Amino acid sequence: MRDAKLTGYAPKPTPGVTPDQRIEVERRSIPCDGEIGVGGLGHPRVWLRINDGESEVCCPYCSITYVLKVGAGGDDHH
Secondary structure (H helix, E strand, C coil): CCCHHHHCCCCCCCCCCCCCCEEEECCCEEEECCCCCCCCCCCCCEEEECCCCCCEEECCCCCCEEEECCCCCCCCCC
């Protein structure tokens, strides 16, 4: 995945474009391979990071939006 600090790109849900598939997570680092949402089609596994000060991240491959549960997401590192 591209580094948002270098390219200005960070996956974010886009209303009206991104499917409304939201999954609650308890960590800021999330692996996604598309198996959860796209009917098992999948994609290469990527690690997504919910940045400090943000509560969600959208997979650039399958558009699943991962939402951090309230009170979750301490200092986990991947």
